[in-house]
Amino acid sequence: MSYSKYMIITGGTSGIGLEAARTLSFDPELHITVTGRTDPGSLPENVEFVACDLADLEAVLAFCASWTRPLSALVLNAGVMKVDLTHVGEVETTFAINHVGNTALFFGIKEHLLPDARVIIVSSELHSSEVRAGPHWTTAAEVAAAKDPEMEGGMVRYANSKLANMFFSNALSRRAPEGWAVIAWTPGFVPAGGSKLARDRGLLATVGMPILGAVLGILNMLGRTSASLSTVQRSGKALADLVTEPEHKGEKGVYYQIENKGESSAQSHNVALQDDLWDWTVRELGVDGTV
Numbered sequence: 001m002s003y004s005k006y007m008i009i010t011g012g013t014s015g016i017g018l019e020a021a022r023t024l025s026f027d028p029e030l031h032i033t034v035t036g037r038t039d040p041g042s043l044p045e046n047v048e049f050v051a052c053d054l055a056d057l058e059a060v061l062a063f064c065a066s067w068t069r070p071l072s073a074l075v076l077n078a079g080v081m082k083v084d085l086t087h088v089g090e091v092e093t094t095f096a097i098n099h100v101g102n103t104a105l106f107f108g109i110k111e112h113l114l115p116d117a118r119v120i121i122v123s124s125e126l127h128s129s130e131v132r133a134g135p136h137w138t139t140a141a142e143v144a145a146a147k148d149p150e151m152e153g154g155m156v157r158y159a160n161s162k163l164a165n166m167f168f169s170n171a172l173s174r175r176a177p178e179g180w181a182v183i184a185w186t187p188g189f190v191p192a193g194g195s196k197l198a199r200d201r202g203l204l205a206t207v208g209m210p211i212l213g214a215v216l217g218i219l220n221m222l223g224r225t226s227a228s229l230s231t232v233q234r235s236g237k238a239l240a241d242l243v244t245e246p247e248h249k250g251e252k253g254v255y256y257q258i259e260n261k262g263e264s265s266a267q268s269h270n271v272a273l274q275d276d277l278w279d280w281t282v283r284e285l286g287v288d289g290t291v
Contacts, residue, residue: 003031003046006069007243008109010102011078013040013049016122016187019236020075021047024243035063035105036078054078054101055088057285064108071112073243076102076165077122081158085146091284092146094154098161100144100284103168107287116249118181120242121169124162125186125228125257126155128265135159137267140280164277166255166268171278173253174271175291181248184255184264185239188230230258 007024011017012034021032025044034040035052043049052063079098088096106119113119128134133155137143143151143160151157169184176182230238238259242248255264267273282289 001045004029005072006031006033007071007073007075008033008035008105009075009077010035010052010054010105011122012036012075013038016190016232016235016239017075017077019232020077020239020243023237023240027244030072031069052105054097054105055093057101057104060101060104061108064105067109067112069112070114071109071117072114073118073120074106074109074113075120075122075239075243076106077120077239078102079122079161081154083154085152085154085157087146091144092151092157094157095144095146095161095164098158099164099168100281102165103281104285106172107282107285110291113180115177115179116181117179118183118243118248119172119176120181120183120185120239121165121172122239123165123169123184123186123255123264124159125188126159127162127166127186127268129267130265131159133159135163135267137163137273140164140273140277144280144284163265163268166264167270167274167277168281169255170253170264170268171274172291174274175289176252177291179250181251182253183242183248183251185242186228186255186257187235187239188228188258190230190232190235228257234258 009017009021012021013036018040021034024030024032025047032047033050035050037053039049053059080094082094086093091100136150136156137160146157166184169182173182235258255262
């Protein structure tokens with residue numbers, strides 16, 4: 001079957017990414033490629049799985065080299081949250097996947113993005129230093145190495161990677177061609193979304209997350225927390241809407257919390273920190289930073 005539109009969702013094999021792909025698949029003219037480490041099994045006819053481990057830059061480059069289609073949308077959704085402090089080469093693993101792997105794919109495939117393409121970068125409300133266990137950001141190089149004792153905790157390292165997503169989205173918004181949309185988005189907290197985000201968290205991933213979701217739901221009703229609770233269906237549809245809805249055409253430098261336009265942290269708007277991350281990233285990847 002021939003298609004008139006093509007898009008990619010990294011981390012589209014489970015959770016919100018997979019739900020968004022299934023929602024988008026109702027457009028018979030759209031072909032969706034979902035990447036990940038594990039084949040999700042049964043997929044709609046116009047959704048294709050391609051194995052690509054974002055921790056393996058050679059695999060990312062091979063995927064990009066094999067791509068020949070024009071891209072109407074690129075959703076950088078893949079992410080992990082590692083409890084143990086490990087590294088891929090010299091880069092902390094959570095940062096390596098959530099930031100470096102996704103951006104490597106962007107730089108490797110950007111020449112295929114159409115003049116009106118949409119680039120959607122999935123972040124998290126945890127990117128803000130105003131939340132507990134928020135980021136501890138110094139410089140891009142120091143955050144990537146995660147040698148600072150303040151960065152030993154898994155939640156802090158995850159929050160750092162999500163702040164990196166915000167920095168990259170804002171930096172790209174300032175560099176992108178006029179017709180592109182560049183949107184940062186958070187799915188909210190989805191405690192029972194089928195995601196493999198916390199796949200190495202053992203009992204917490206299988207039992208603790210749903211319990212935490214129920215507790216946060218009660219606190220929300222009591223006005224004791226501002227956490228944005230959601231479901232995989234709601235957030236998956238919200239992500240799909242960013243790809244399809246006309247009002248998002250050409251949007252740049254914007255941040256959505258589930259369906260609603262919000263305001264990202266003050267730190268995420270720091271241009272010097274954005275540019276420091278951008279420059280570190282292009283050096284690390286050995287790419288031309290021109291968009």
